[in-house]
Amino acid sequence: MIETKLDGKTKDIVSENISKMKNLFPEVFQEDTIDFDKLKQLLNGGGEKYEVNADDERYNFTWKGKTESIQIAQTPSTGTLRPCKEESKNWDTTQNLYIEGDNLEVLKLLQKTYSGKIKMIYIDPPYNIGKDFVYKDNYRDNLENYIEQDENGFKTSSKQETSGRYHTNWLNMMYPRLKLARNLLKDDGVIFISIDDHEDYNLRVICNEIFGENNFVCEFIWQKTYSPKNNNKYVSVDHEMILCYARILSNIKKFFRLPRDEKANSMYKYDDNDGKGRYRLSDLTIGKPKGYDIEWNGKIYPEPKNLGWRYTKENMYKLIEEGKIYLPEDTSKRPSYKRYLSEVEGIISKTILPYNEVGHTDKSRKNLNKLIGDYIFDYPKPVDLIMRFLTLTTKDDDIILDFFSGSSTTAHAVMKKNVEDNGNRKFILVQLPEQTDEKSEAYKAGFSNICEIGKERIRRAGDKIIEETGNSDLDIGFKVFKLDSSNIMKWNPDYNNLKNNLLAQTDNLVDGRNNLDLVYEIMLKYGIDITLPIDEYKNDGYKLYSVGAGALIICLDDMITKDVANSIVDLK
Incomplete structure (x- = not known):
């Protein structure tokens, strides 16, 4: 039985954090105030001390609106998500979501359901190229602001920003969304953020603050084009960056490895048909002699001259009992260690992502155009690029979130990856219904906003995957929900x-x-x-x-x- 009071609001992050503090440090709370001096004493009582830094000249990164950005991330939403069956696919069976609306409000609405449940987040946010943003947050009531903009349509202005607000507006847009996104990640979850050199530095700084500098994994360099382009006054810009942060870095030590290719796997050519799979033989000797011969089943395998066994006598016989040591019939030949293919973690990933491995924008655009027509996405991310990140960090039934979903590349990649390894990953996509230009091919083809293109891409991509693979069990559906005000009437008496x-x-x-x-x-x-x-x-x-x-x-x-x-x- 659920006894939670339904108050029409989303998860109250501030109240939850205060409650956690009260459980950890009840003595620092006096009525409705916190005794920070007492908290400081408690934190300095252990082996590692944490000082409260009141120095005005300490290292700090700030901008106009940062305080409001933090506050808006912690303000609960009174909105809701309304189901839209007619625009969905396989409504009754799918576990995938496509959500239309301002991702700031949607992220708030997802807090109760998905807190600590998302394994991987990938986002490709608007790059700061000097235009006004579609995302115009209102710190007093962002939901009402969204509804008001929705009635007028979401458009991007070509008006150039003044230099004083060039970085400020972008930071104010990104900060609260990343702060909310962090709450959704599992303890071994990761986030990937595509960015170019306009805001790479600032993004790195705010991510260090939100996720913790100690949870920084790496910065991938993706070669986005296959030939030099005249896209810069001085040099050809051939790459973009993709920042990667972990929720808790120590929990992902065994991830970020790629499967070995078949050529490497062919080295594992032996199989005892005992259910342990294929293995190869590796040398058992190392360094100085250990001073013992192997005696097993009436046979003696002498220790090699001037060399010693890799393991102590106790560990050697334990491995023999476990079937990990190959003992040849001919005792004049050396025993070997059985290294099973199933024990191999794979090849560690590199930070350089060349286009011949993960695709480039030109090929990605052509593939997308073949699928849905010549529409508006000039630089869609390659499916193979997102699949690389899925390979590095996800498995089985993990949930993947993309809250700047654009052309829905992430959904396409999740479906392809599930076919590749028989997985059951689910995706959650969030996209603002930004209007297409009335002069564009997309608008002429009947796509009034970006969401319409994204949904159609998922429909066609899913059908094509099943057609090509014959895997009819694949979940290629999605439930559409749209951000709106609460369904419950407000009490506003006359x-x-x-x-x-x-x-x-x-x-x-x-x-x-x-x-x-x-x-x-x-x-x-x-x-x-x-x-x-x-x-x-x-x-x-x-x-x-x-x-x-x-x-x-x-x-x-x-x-x-x-x-x-x-x-x-x-x-x-």
């Missing part, structure tokens, strides 16, 4: 006409909304996965919604009887 105002509140749903909209809002605010199936039942004229095979039972009708209440218990 005291001069209070009677009629009260009567109007008997129906709490906003005009144009339905019960299914409200069911999903309840799931979202409780932190229940909105990809779970919902079954509808009727009992004595009442409608019951069973979420996730009884994980939650919802009845939104008035005057619920005892019989209906009992039927809810039976369904549960």
Whole structure:
């Protein structure tokens, strides 16, 4: 039974952090204040001391609006995500999500459900090339600001920024989104962020602050073009950077390795058909003699002259018992160690990503044009590039998030990777419905905004993958949800006409909304996965919604009887 109070808001990050502090350091709280001097004493009591730095000249990175950026990331959202079945694919079975809306508000709405559950985040945010941003956050009420902009359409202005605000606006846009994104990562999760040299430095600094400098993994260099381009006044810019940070770096030691190719695997040519797989033989000798011969099953294998066994006598016999040592019939030949292919971690990744391995923008654009037509994405990321990151960091049923999803390359890559290794990864894509130019080929083809292109790309890519592979079990669907204000009517009384105002509140749903909209809002605010199936039942004229095979039972009708209440218990 879920007893959480539904207050219409998303996860309150500030209250949760304060609650954690109260559990760790209850003695520093006095009524509604924190005694920072006492906190300092507690932190300095262990072997490692943490000083409170009050020096005005300490190293610090700030800009106009940074405080508001932090505050807006911590302010709960009162919005919701409304289901849109008609634009979805395989609604009843898919576990993938495509969400239209301002990613700042959407990230807030995902906090309860996906906190600590995302294995990999990849984003390709707007590069700061001197234009006004579509993302115009409003620190007082960003949801209302989003709805107001949505009515007018989201467009990018070509107006050049003044030099004083050139970096500021971009930082104010990125900071709260990255701060919220960090909360969603698993303890062994990672984030990849594509960027060019306009904001590479600033992005590195704010990521060090948000994720922690000690959780920096590396900066990949992707060779984005196969030939020199006249794209700079002085030199050909042939690469972009992709920053990588871990949620907790110490938890990903065994990741970031690529599978060995078949040529390397061919070295593992022996197989005892004992279920352990293929292995190769490696030398057992090293350094000085250990001073013992191997005696096993009545045979003696003498220690080589001037060389010693790699293992102590105790460990050697333990390995023999485990079947890890190859003992030849001819005792004049040396025993060897069985190195199994299954024990090999793979090849460590390099920071240089050449185009012949992960693709380049020209080929990526041509492939996308073949799939959906000559539309608006001049520099779409290659599917192989995202697949490289999926290979390095994900497996099985991991969840992948992209909240600047653009042409939906991430979804395409997830589906292809699942076919490649028989995985069951799920994707969550978030994209602002930015309008296409009325003069563009995309608009003429019926795509009024970027989301329409992205959704169509997923539909066609999924169908093509199944056609080419015959893998009909692959999840190529996605549920579409759209950011909107709450489905529950606000209490805003008119005291001069209070009677009629009260009567109007008997129906709490906003005009144009339905019960299914409200069911999903309840799931979202409780932190229940909105990809779970919902079954509808009727009992004595009442409608019951069973979420996730009884994980939650919802009845939104008035005057619920005892019989209906009992039927809810039976369904549960």
